Amino acid sequence: MGILIQQIVNGVTLGGMYALIALGYTLVYGILLMINFAHAEMFMVGAYIGLFTLKFLSDPAWGMARLGLGPVQEFFTGSVLGLIIMFIIVFIVTGALTGLLGVLIERVAYRPLRNAPRLAPLISAIGVSIFLQNAVLLWIDSKPIPFPDIFPIVTLPYGLNSLKIFIVVTSIVLLLGLDTLVSRTKIGKAMRATSQDRGAAQLMGININSVIAATFFIGPALGAVAGIFYGMYYGAVIFNMGFFPGIKAFTAAVLGGIGNLRGAMLGGFMLGMIEALAVGFLPAGYSGYKDVVAFLVLIIVLIFRPGGLLGESVVEKV
Amino acid sequence: MSAKEKLTSMITSEGADSLSVPKARPMLEGLKTMSLLKKIGLGLLILAIFLAPIFFQGFGHIFLIRIFAVIGLYILLALGLNIVVGYAGMLDFGRIAFYAVGAYTAMWVGVPIARALGEVLGGWSYFAALPLGGLAACLVALILGLPVMRLRGDYLTIVTLGFAEIVRICLANNIFGLTNGAKGLPRLGDSLGEPPGLQWLKYNTFFRLGNNFEFQFTSNIYWYFVIFILVILSIIIIRNLDNSRLGRSWAAVREDEVAAQAMGINTAKAKMYAFVIGAFFGGIAGVTFSYFQAYVSPGSFTFLESALVLAIVVIGGMGSIPGVLVGALAIQGIPEFIRGFASAGWFGNLPAEAISAISNYRYLVFGALMVFMMAVRPQGLIPSSRRSRELHATGSDAVRESTTLEDERNKVGETYHTQL
Numbered sequence: 073m074g075i076l077i078q079q080i081v082n083g084v085t086l087g088g089m090y091a092l093i094a095l096g097y098t099l100v101y102g103i104l105l106m107i108n109f110a111h112a113e114m115f116m117v118g119a120y121i122g123l124f125t126l127k128f129l130s131d132p133a134w135g136m137a138r139l140g141l142g143p144v145q146e147f148f149t150g151s152v153l154g155l156i157i158m159f160i161i162v163f164i165v166t167g168a169l170t171g172l173l174g175v176l177i178e179r180v181a182y183r184p185l186r187n188a189p190r191l192a193p194l195i196s197a198i199g200v201s202i203f204l205q206n207a208v209l210l211w212i213d214s215k216p217i218p219f220p221d222i223f224p225i226v227t228l229p230y231g232l233n234s235l236k237i238f239i240v241v242t243s244i245v246l247l248l249g250l251d252t253l254v255s256r257t258k259i260g261k262a263m264r265a266t267s268q269d270r271g272a273a274q275l276m277g278i279n280i281n282s283v284i285a286a287t288f289f290i291g292p293a294l295g296a297v298a299g300i301f302y303g304m305y306y307g308a309v310i311f312n313m314g315f316f317p318g319i320k321a322f323t324a325a326v327l328g329g330i331g332n333l334r335g336a337m338l339g340g341f342m343l344g345m346i347e348a349l350a351v352g353f354l355p356a357g358y359s360g361y362k363d364v365v366a367f368l369v370l371i372i373v374l375i376f377r378p379g380g381l382l383g384e385s386v387v388e389k390v
Numbered sequence: 391m392s393a394k395e396k397l398t399s400m401i402t403s404e405g406a407d408s409l410s411v412p413k414a415r416p417m418l419e420g421l422k423t424m425s426l427l428k429k430i431g432l433g434l435l436i437l438a439i440f441l442a443p444i445f446f447q448g449f450g451h452i453f454l455i456r457i458f459a460v461i462g463l464y465i466l467l468a469l470g471l472n473i474v475v476g477y478a479g480m481l482d483f484g485r486i487a488f489y490a491v492g493a494y495t496a497m498w499v500g501v502p503i504a505r506a507l508g509e510v511l512g513g514w515s516y517f518a519a520l521p522l523g524g525l526a527a528c529l530v531a532l533i534l535g536l537p538v539m540r541l542r543g544d545y546l547t548i549v550t551l552g553f554a555e556i557v558r559i560c561l562a563n564n565i566f567g568l569t570n571g572a573k574g575l576p577r578l579g580d581s582l583g584e585p586p587g588l589q590w591l592k593y594n595t596f597f598r599l600g601n602n603f604e605f606q607f608t609s610n611i612y613w614y615f616v617i618f619i620l621v622i623l624s625i626i627i628i629r630n631l632d633n634s635r636l637g638r639s640w641a642a643v644r645e646d647e648v649a650a651q652a653m654g655i656n657t658a659k660a661k662m663y664a665f666v667i668g669a670f671f672g673g674i675a676g677v678t679f680s681y682f683q684a685y686v687s688p689g690s691f692t693f694l695e696s697a698l699v700l701a702i703v704v705i706g707g708m709g710s711i712p713g714v715l716v717g718a719l720a721i722q723g724i725p726e727f728i729r730g731f732a733s734a735g736w737f738g739n740l741p742a743e744a745i746s747a748i749s750n751y752r753y754l755v756f757g758a759l760m761v762f763m764m765a766v767r768p769q770g771l772i773p774s775s776r777r778s779r780e781l782h783a784t785g786s787d788a789v790r791e792s793t794t795l796e797d798e799r800n801k802v803g804e805t806y807h808t809q810l
Contacts, residue, residue, distance in 0.1 A: 101544070107544060107547065109697075180761070181761045181764075181765070184765045185764060185765065185768055188764070188768030188769070189708070189768060189769060191475070191481070191700075191704045191708065192704065192764045192768035192769075193764070194700075194704075195700070195701050195704045195705060195760060195764050196760065196761050196764040196765070198697045198700075198701060198760065199701075199756075199757045199758065199759070199760025199761040199764070200757065200761060201757070202694075202753055202754075202756060202757030202760065203754055203757030203758050203761070204757075205753075205757075206751075206753045206754040206757060207754060210750060210751065210754060315693070319551065319552075319555070319693070322548060323548060323552060326544070326545060326548045330544060330545075358563075360559065360562070360563040361559065361560075361563060363555060363556075363559055364555075364556050364559050364560065367552035367553070367555055367556050368556070370548065370549070370552050371537070371538065371549055371552060371553070374538070374541055374545055374549060375537045375538065378540065378541050378542065378545060379542075379545075380545075
């Protein structure tokens, strides 16, 4: 029983991260009908930006203290209030920078291809992904970089700790925030209109380019937050860390019905749970197969619900 | 756009004959319409590619032979994928799974046969492994295809991607004790045997021209020729397939599945044929890869490889065989040439750090080039002429007309079929 609860806790934590990344895939897909394979790299870049921002703010050997802001740095690392403010700054800075990178990539690599055959932007995305991975590999480091363990960890029973609670709560807050943004606000309305019919939305006076840019800002920003969580949770970042969380989050988005926001959230949590339970309950020596379980579930779900769990089944009319 | 309009436009743009060809066109029909000059040019080009390794070996640029042999294997893989993506219009993101199935089948079949035949004759096992590896890949494609073939575009993508990962993970975890995990096959002490006739060729083809040219047959050249022959045979087979009744039904399914069904085409069957036949070419490429390397491990079958094979097809031009050839040269060749030329000293006498910097930066450049190539030529380097005609006839106006949600939903289905 203990192990079950423990794995559920782990599953929800992982699920929160997957859901945050999956939203990036699903948002872009919903609006452009394009699989943004470079999104996994947004997650990776986000983790690096988060790592450097955090080091800049907290490490005495880095930035702040050298700029003569020693007292500010002590305030950040020395008190609870300081920690909270510091993490808020880290998340906002990382989200904003990664979001801007996402917008830049859209501008350079995808916008010229908006009317091209559908596979062209996909290949472009793979190119961007290869470029970013190698840029980090060459210009930062090819080895894993340890993530600063500044977050105070309070251990609770059943494998629960303060970090996991923090990850889950922040993820849920962000997910609810995004849901509200898309369903209640003006820009959300514009996004929904664009995803339904780009041409008609344009005729109604919606600036398609800024809606798409907003999408490419929000997705990577959320992915970057997941990247920081990942770094804090596993304790290190590396240039190819994006690959597995990336395809799993994409799997999660498809599992829930790609293009559907709540589907991506549901899919993310489901996939995290499946993975954690597989780790906990596969016989010894078989834990390497945990990813097989996740993909098998995907294939089985799609066989019975070809549009994903919450996806509408599109009836093709002539 | 209604089914009727769609059909009309397809028929008029294609010419009435192309949709109702009663039987396959004669082999190499394209050659007959080619001018004599072009024929001679093509013949010379093929001859030059065939003889190239002799010059590379003679002048001592051995790395070029290996690069071209690997490019040949990727051509085989991409030709198979081209059937699925370019002809039948399905997006398969797990091509490497069939390559892996072929490669491991070669080991499972080849090693025991090679052991039974003994040292000298062991290499003949290749001829048993080649068809078996191809058929094993077909079988796997059939088993995977039966449940998933009815999935719509992007769902099929993730399923094939997931399946390829399942295959790779199973190989890496030494499933049923068959794959030797990450260490790869063959196990210590096993081998696939020497290729048939290689010893004889080594001792009887030695010659020298002047001071700089010294030729001796090697295992690399041997497999280069085998791969060359496989590529030529595959191109002939696939060209004929494309012009056959089956090829026409693929084109129809790709353009509009509903209309194709209305014309009496069994669309599920047509798609399944494309998937299985495509897998066959992946399988034989895998077998040849096994024998060429004399070693396989799960590290060769990652997602990146699947992505690169897809990139070959798209950058070359979907549905176009010359496109596949050029695409493979670009995708598989560029990074390897950069590294090979740098270390062979073709960029002048560079210090060691500069050489390693060049080979380190090759993938960075390559990623940027992929983006650039797509931006400049989104339709591919050598687009298929038939496909581009079809796109003009059906794609663009349908997109412009749609105004309602219902139309948009249709467009989603339609753009998938017409523009994938």
